Structure formats: structure tokens, C-alpha cells
Amino acid sequence: MCGVAGIVSTSPPDPGHVREMCRLIAHRGPDGEGYHVDAHAALGMRRLAIIDVAGGDQPVYNEDGTVAAVFNGEIYNFVELRDRLIARGHRFTTGSDTEVLVHLYEDHGEDLVEHLRGMFAFAIWDAARRRLLLARDRVGKKPLYYRQAGASLAFASELKALVADPSVSRELDPVALHHYLTYQYVPAPWSIYLGIRKLPPGHLLVWQDGEARLRRYWKLDFTPRPVGSEREAAERARQLLLDATRVRMVSERPLGAFLSGGIDSSAVVAAMARLSDRPVKTFCIGFDDQRYDERSYAASVARRYGTDHHEFVVVGSSALEVLPTVARHFDEPFADSSAIPSFFVAELSRRHVTVVLNGDGGDECFGGYRRYAFMKRVGRMQPPERLRGLLDRIGSALAQADTTPRLRRVGRGIRLLGETPQHRYASLMSHFSDEGKNALYTEAQHERVAGIDSNDLIRHVFDTSAADEDVNRLMDVDVNTYLPGDLLVKVDITTMAHSLEARSPFLDHHLMEWAAGLPGGWKVDGQVTKALLKKAMVPWLPSELLHRPKAGFGVPLADWLRCELRPLAYDLLTDHTARARGLFRPDVVRGLLQDHSEGRDRSNLLWSLLQFELWQRTCAEQSWDTACAVSQPAQGHCG
Structure with a gap:
């Protein structure tokens, strides 16, 4: 490496x-x-x-x-x-x-x-x-x-x-x-x-x-291929994962694994334990907020396989301290907030090992995202033209309302019903919508990107996929966009920042090419995601882990931006330096900050703007203000 x-x-x-x-x-x-x-x-x-x-x-x-x-x-x-x-x-x-x-x-x-x-x-x-x-x-x-x-x-x-x-x-x-x-x-x-x-x-x-x-020279082919029974496929999945893990355990330096408590990293640890004659070293990150903490699930796998297990708890103040460092390593704006725990788990791991295996790619191979189940549920539903405008207005009103997160999600779902499948998925994968960007941009920035539609990147892959089922088309989209653009960048940068090599058995191209040809219904069965992989892992993993809802590698971002990170967000996004760039309308930025402070969740949008501004100051301009970097957590107005 x-x-x-x-x-x-x-x-x-x-x-x-x-x-x-x-x-x-x-x-x-x-x-x-x-x-x-x-x-x-x-x-x-x-x-x-x-x-x-x-x-x-x-x-x-x-x-x-x-x-x-x-x-x-x-x-x-x-x-x-x-x-x-x-x-x-x-x-x-x-x-x-x-x-x-x-x-x-x-x-x-x-x-x-x-x-x-x-x-x-x-x-x-x-x-x-x-x-x-x-x-x-x-x-x-x-x-x-x-x-x-x-x-x-x-x-x-x-x-x-x-x-x-x-x-x-x-x-x-x-x-x-x-x-x-x-x-x-x-x-x-x-x-x-x-x-x-x-x-x-x-x-x-x-x-x-x-x-x-x-x-x-290569593109993953989702053309359907002849398969045997699901039982045979489950056995084949175990064999391929074992082989992909085996070749990734060759190292003259100490080796371990990330263990998040999800199915994918747990499956890799289970495979490693079967292939190793000594306890696997495992590393897990948790949070002091129980909504995001999965250490108990990771610990259950660690106990089952007798791993040498290590944990670290991330709090908002520690995230604040590393933000400039993380921005400098990424070299360009990157707003997946799970980069913060990824940075810390890499730092923890490097104290003990030089190589780690992880579970990256399991979702894209076997259909692990909840959005796949949503898209399958709504199918190719196309309401009459006369109803689409009404659905859009009702959904937009609910999605932007000062209500509960659940009701906002319902609103977004109603809005998506009026779109074609490829437009629907592009909307699901978008953070700033077209309307949001139009409101945010200054006139000058509008002119610079006139006629450019970011959603075309997703729609093109969807429309040209060789898959004959939408579930597999969605995985084709993610393998060509989200996986290399977000997930793999995050892992490469955060591990290499600590001189740590990360290896991903699920991204072995032999395993990926076999999984791509499987029926979509074996991957997403009703509301059950990763159905075949879960069946394959029954002999390896605890049942409570296999059947719990997917949690993802999230962080308490909304709370951080109302408390520990609030002063930094206000300082960086509203000062003269940010306004002078002439890219975003100051009143819209202040409106997002105000909305979030008052309880309307704008955390993903604010995080995108904050990471862009951090990149500008730490990388593009190299003018990071140390005093700003150590802004103290807000006192008396968190929440």
C-alpha cells in the first residue's frame, strides 16, 4: 500500500x-x-x-x-x-x-x-x-x-x-x-x-x-444468469466470502478488522475467525448517544468468536477538534458525516495493526439499503398526470413543514410517488434538491451551471443497466456512483491518513460478478433487505443481529450542529470570507441555520455547506484561522 x-x-x-x-x-x-x-x-x-x-x-x-x-x-x-x-x-x-x-x-x-x-x-x-x-x-x-x-x-x-x-x-x-x-x-x-x-x-x-x-476496461454486469436454489446460493455466498477473505489475510504486518455490529463487517470477522489460528483483532466506534451506538451488537460477535476487541466512543467535542484535520486529508469537499467515526476507528486500529478488513460492498452486492425496499414497494407506480402536481405540492408541504421527522419522511415519500423510477431514485440520493440549489445560488453561480442536471448521472446508469429488475438496477447505480464516490473515498482517505491499509472482501470482483446475476427478489424480499446474505449467515452470526433493522454508520449530526458545532457553523458560514465568495445567498444560508436551531432538521444541508467552507480554508486557500478551529461549544442554548 x-x-x-x-x-x-x-x-x-x-x-x-x-x-x-x-x-x-x-x-x-x-x-x-x-x-x-x-x-x-x-x-x-x-x-x-x-x-x-x-x-x-x-x-x-x-x-x-x-x-x-x-x-x-x-x-x-x-x-x-x-x-x-x-x-x-x-x-x-x-x-x-x-x-x-x-x-x-x-x-x-x-x-x-x-x-x-x-x-x-x-x-x-x-x-x-x-x-x-x-x-x-x-x-x-x-x-x-x-x-x-x-x-x-x-x-x-x-x-x-x-x-x-x-x-x-x-x-x-x-x-x-x-x-x-x-x-x-x-x-x-x-x-x-x-x-x-x-x-x-x-x-x-x-x-x-x-x-x-x-x-x-470493466463494468459490473447485472445481466440475469441461471442459478440453482436459494439454499445452494447461500452456500456459494459463504464459499466466495471465505475465499475473498482468505486472500486478503496475506500480510507480513499485524492484521485486524473493523467491526461495526452490522451484518457485513460481522460476516467478514466470522470468516476471518474460521481462517485464523489466533484471535482476530477487532475495532469498533460508539457514541454517547444510544440512538447511534451499536457497540452491543459488535460485542456480541466479538464474544462469539473470542476476538481481541477494542472500542472508542466519539463525542461532539472530539469531532470538533478533528474537523480541520479531516478536511485537509480529503483535499476536496466531502460531506458524508460518517467520515468522523471512520477517522477515529482508523486511528484506534493503527495503534494495534497495519492492515484491516472491513464489510464495504455488502449492501451493493446483496441489496442492503432500506431505499431498495422502498423503491421495490412503490415499484413502477405512475399516478395519472393530473395527480402528479397535487402529490408534489402535498409532499413538499409536509417535507418542509415544522413537524416530526417521521411526517417529513412521509411527505418526501408522497412527493416521490409522482416521479418515474429513475427520477425517484435520483431524488432519494440527492441532498440539496434542484429547488434547494436554485434558492441557494447567487445569480453568478446560476449562470455558471446553467443547463447542468446532477441527477443525469444516476438516471444514465439506471437507463443503461443490463439488469431486468429495478432492485438490481438500483445496485448497478450505486456501484457506479455512491460506492466509489462516497464510501470508498471515505475509507481510503481516513485509513491512509493513519498509514493503515483497508481491504474489502465483499468487493472481490469474483464475488461481485456472481452476486450481480442473482435475482433481485433474493436480495430484497418484501421489506427484508439482504435476504440471501442473511440466510447464508445463519450458521455464522447471532439471530438477533441478523433480524434487527439496518442502522447504518450514522452520527448524531443534528444534535452536534445545535450544540458543540453550532458556533463553528455560524462563524464559518456567515462571516465576511464566506459571503465574499459570491456563490451562495447569505440570507438563505442564515435561514438554514435558523431553521435548524429552531428544531427543523437541516443538518445534512448545513454539513455540506460547512465541509465546503472548511475545504476552502484548509485546502484551497490554506488560510485556516486557528481561533475559529477551536471555537468553544455553545453554552446554554444546545438543543
Whole structure:
């Protein structure tokens, strides 16, 4: 696991700049560094040593030194690939997984990615052809950013390494901001900076003599496939999960697991316990608010498998303290509030281990989100045209009313009934609605994003999916949007901030490809989500865990924004610096703050605005005011 960076050009690149890029991402690889420099390429990396700790330094080279590679990630089938390549006459000088890349490239060119089982972002420089190959893993576990300027191309694992170049403009991309407010993350291929792009999951970029081309090499196929009985499928799910877990337990450094108390992380811990001859180290985050605390469920799994269990409780004051640090690590606005507990559980885990396994991807493979059940319940219901306007007005009134959260949810549901399935799901996944953004934007910002519809990103995947059932179409959407844009970014950034490697058995592409072809009714059965996985886990997990409602990895955000974080939110969102940006109408921002203080939940909207402003000050402008960062919790007016 590492951080990578580099520059290729038709003229000699500056190796000193690549060294500075690597210095800025040293947290991704504190164990060493390595560089390759020639007339047209400068490649660098920072290493977190996991495999072949003693001898696996990078860059790695082919036999004659004409092909070099730097690599971030893990290739889980590297032993099998290495044996095959040796049989074909290739010579290896290390025992690392990285070295298979240069030899696979010699045999297969850019098609080498078809042979890889793992998570990765890598760069291969072919000096003889003056060709750079950049690749990102199938689902987007590992990040890769790039910037093309004339005949040069620069790349890095994190944005901070690219914007360190003084010649790079830090100009905000207004379309990226527009999408961010909808989804709470900046979706690929955009980055928050104009001119810098994300390499999308499952894509390659080939640069040669100043020209670049991009192509997609993998997409999860949801075409229905023949299946046996549900009993056979449950057994197959266990087998695939065990195999995916087994290959992810190869490590020369201490290894453990995140254990949230949900089915997915618990299933991974159960698989690890079956494969290990010693107690698994498990790590759990809780809250002092019982509504969000799942430690008791995690503890029940820990007891069942005799794990070496560790816990940490997050409170609002601790969240306040780490906000600037978290914003600096993300490099662009990111408003999934579960990044806060993710940051703390990574910090806790790193005190004990270097590698953790987690349950990411279980929901997207087996249908775990409650929104899937809602969408299945309403189906393709389409009320007559004359009723749609009425439903929209009634639903909007209830959703915005000063009433209970439950009634607001009912209002939102009524409003969604009047939409097509793809529009309905896009609305469910939106935070700021189109109307909300229209009210928020200044006239200048309106003009910058005129004609741009963020919901098209979801609707396009829904409409082009090979699935024949809406439940599977929704999972196709999430695998292409929410999973790589939100969940995987959150885990990568928060773990690598602490030099911790995270591995995800449910995101093994063999398991994902098998699960994608299963009937949607086996995944969401009425109101039961993840139905097949729950059946598969009956022999492994306590029944009370299998049958409890899904809780998610939420935080008491609404309460924090009325108490510990309230002064910070007011300070950052209403001061002269924020108003002077000319992006948002100050009266609308103040209205959201006031609404929330008076009991109407605007926490998700405020959190999006707050994270944007934190990004501006900590990353884009690097002008964070220390006094503001340590604003004291409100006294006497929490609630």
C-alpha cells in the first residue's frame, strides 16, 4: 500500500517537483520512498510495507530496465501470476506483488489489468515507447488524479500533490460544486479543481508523446444468469466470502478488522475467525448517544468468536477538534458525516495493526439499503398526470413543514410517488434538491451551471443497466456512483491518513460478478433487505443481529450542529470570507441555520455547506484561522 506520483512529458520533467509531491503524501507510505527519472518521466512513490517488507521497494523494473512501475494497492493473486510468469521465462528480483505488473505488461500490454485480482492504482512507464499507462481498479478502491497541461501529464494518489505545483490554478470547478451539493461528494471524473480530473474506476489512461486516451476496461454486469436454489446460493455466498477473505489475510504486518455490529463487517470477522489460528483483532466506534451506538451488537460477535476487541466512543467535542484535520486529508469537499467515526476507528486500529478488513460492498452486492425496499414497494407506480402536481405540492408541504421527522419522511415519500423510477431514485440520493440549489445560488453561480442536471448521472446508469429488475438496477447505480464516490473515498482517505491499509472482501470482483446475476427478489424480499446474505449467515452470526433493522454508520449530526458545532457553523458560514465568495445567498444560508436551531432538521444541508467552507480554508486557500478551529461549544442554548 503506497502513494504514487509522477510527471511525464515530451521535455525533461522536474524530479524535484515529484519529490515534493511524494513528501505531501508521505502519510500513505511512511516506510520508504523510491524514484525513477529519465529524459521524459519522473515517477515517485511512498511505501507502506505489507508484502515483502524487506525487499519490496519501488519502483520495480523488467529485466532490461526499460519498463518501470509504481503501485498503490494489493494484488491478491500475485503468487499465482508470478508462478505463471516465471514459467514463461520472466526473472524476478523481489518477492513483492508489485513486480508482477511490469512482467504482465511485457506479455499483455494494457490488457494486463484483466489478469489482476485486487485493489490498485498504478503507473507503468515504457521508456522504449515513451508511453505511460495509468490504471485504477475495477470498483475504485484506490484513487488516482491527473492533470494534462500541453504535452505533459502529472498524476498522484491525492489532490494535494497536484495542486502543490505553483503553476496549477486552484480555481473552483463550478460543475463539480454543483454535483457535490447534490451528492455530498465530487463524482468522477470531476475534481473540485478546474483542470484536474479523477481517473474513474475500471478505467485506463494511456499517454504517449503528449497525447492521452482514456478507456473503460470493466463494468459490473447485472445481466440475469441461471442459478440453482436459494439454499445452494447461500452456500456459494459463504464459499466466495471465505475465499475473498482468505486472500486478503496475506500480510507480513499485524492484521485486524473493523467491526461495526452490522451484518457485513460481522460476516467478514466470522470468516476471518474460521481462517485464523489466533484471535482476530477487532475495532469498533460508539457514541454517547444510544440512538447511534451499536457497540452491543459488535460485542456480541466479538464474544462469539473470542476476538481481541477494542472500542472508542466519539463525542461532539472530539469531532470538533478533528474537523480541520479531516478536511485537509480529503483535499476536496466531502460531506458524508460518517467520515468522523471512520477517522477515529482508523486511528484506534493503527495503534494495534497495519492492515484491516472491513464489510464495504455488502449492501451493493446483496441489496442492503432500506431505499431498495422502498423503491421495490412503490415499484413502477405512475399516478395519472393530473395527480402528479397535487402529490408534489402535498409532499413538499409536509417535507418542509415544522413537524416530526417521521411526517417529513412521509411527505418526501408522497412527493416521490409522482416521479418515474429513475427520477425517484435520483431524488432519494440527492441532498440539496434542484429547488434547494436554485434558492441557494447567487445569480453568478446560476449562470455558471446553467443547463447542468446532477441527477443525469444516476438516471444514465439506471437507463443503461443490463439488469431486468429495478432492485438490481438500483445496485448497478450505486456501484457506479455512491460506492466509489462516497464510501470508498471515505475509507481510503481516513485509513491512509493513519498509514493503515483497508481491504474489502465483499468487493472481490469474483464475488461481485456472481452476486450481480442473482435475482433481485433474493436480495430484497418484501421489506427484508439482504435476504440471501442473511440466510447464508445463519450458521455464522447471532439471530438477533441478523433480524434487527439496518442502522447504518450514522452520527448524531443534528444534535452536534445545535450544540458543540453550532458556533463553528455560524462563524464559518456567515462571516465576511464566506459571503465574499459570491456563490451562495447569505440570507438563505442564515435561514438554514435558523431553521435548524429552531428544531427543523437541516443538518445534512448545513454539513455540506460547512465541509465546503472548511475545504476552502484548509485546502484551497490554506488560510485556516486557528481561533475559529477551536471555537468553544455553545453554552446554554444546545438543543
